[in-house]
Amino acid sequence: MTNLANEFGSVNLGQGFPDEEGPESMKQIVGKAVYDFPNQYPPALGIPELRKAIATHSKRFSGLPVDWQTETVVTVGATEALASAFMGFLNEGDEVIMLEPLYDSYAAMARRAGGKIVPVSLQPPDWNIPRDKLEAAFSPRTKAILVNSPHNPTGTAFSKPDLEAIAALCKQHDVIAICDEVYEHLTYEGTKHISLRTLPGMAERSIRIGSAGKTFSFTAWKVGWATGPAHLIAALAKAHSFLVFTVPSNLQRAVAHGLDHESSFYCGLSTSLQAKRDLLEGHLKTAGFSTLRAHGSYFITADISKLAHQDEKDVEFCYRITKEAGVTALPVSAFYVSDGAPRNLIRFCFCKNDAKLEDAAPAVKQPT
């Protein structure tokens, strides 16, 4: 859809990246570090400054103590942490439970690592977890469950009772939880991000994945991290060392500085993004969409039923509005691996300039 948006010069509210960039201090460190430090391979698991900063950040925001030397690893974005987790944890035929809709790299990478995806569909409009289906998804072959909260593409943040239900099943079936928490600082209206890893008995069987791209609005930097118990981090780190070995050191230095000294940036992001969510939501409603509430992340989902041409599905609708209205969104069905995808929902990204958010929705007119 980004290629199509570029081809037609449309406003790209499809791909999730912010228009407003992160702290200036971090940009300066990236440039200066190239001159001040050796430009040779940094340690495979990450530079100590960053690993220590990740451990401190984890303790500060989730309460979880983390040993920086055995329980952290720096990765090429959250994407590589996910890939390395699948490579490190899965054997051929192992089942991985995933709540869908799901972020697109999960299924591809888990399958590549020999895993078999067992999808459980969240139920719109509230994107609830169907407890009976979740329970039924666990089997003797289940190795892991992937839990992304706050969630892409739905913008939901899982509640404590939902997380408790997942934790109980993980413990009962001896399953690893891979927690994708890249949007941990992006929750709205007092919704509190709760990490599954903080629930009783989960610290030893789960990893948390973070992203400097999301935390600092520098998605181009592709610096991420994983924290977790030493045995899981060691398995992930083995895959990491053969996939990419290490991560550019000047970017690591800047992220270490950011985690330690720019918390006002990432703690303040949710206030500005909540205003953007509200702005876009208001315009989408006026244009005739029904919107589903986003409690976290960069994304809001909207129902196209009142605006779609007869029999027009989400994919065709997204193509049409890119070409005709100059606005790009993503079809939510693209985030499904099973056949049960809704075909009336599309995802808008709201971490964009206000002018784009104001202009985009009114351009999508009701069919005549």
Ligand code: PMP
């Ligand atoms: N997980 C989720 C849920 C995402 O939305 C994204 C991408 N935006 C990633 C992981 C990948 O993050 P990164 O750019 O740090 O690789």
Ligand code: GLN
């Ligand atoms: N995670 C972002 C999204 O969901 C973008 C990442 C990508 O384009 N691969 O839109």
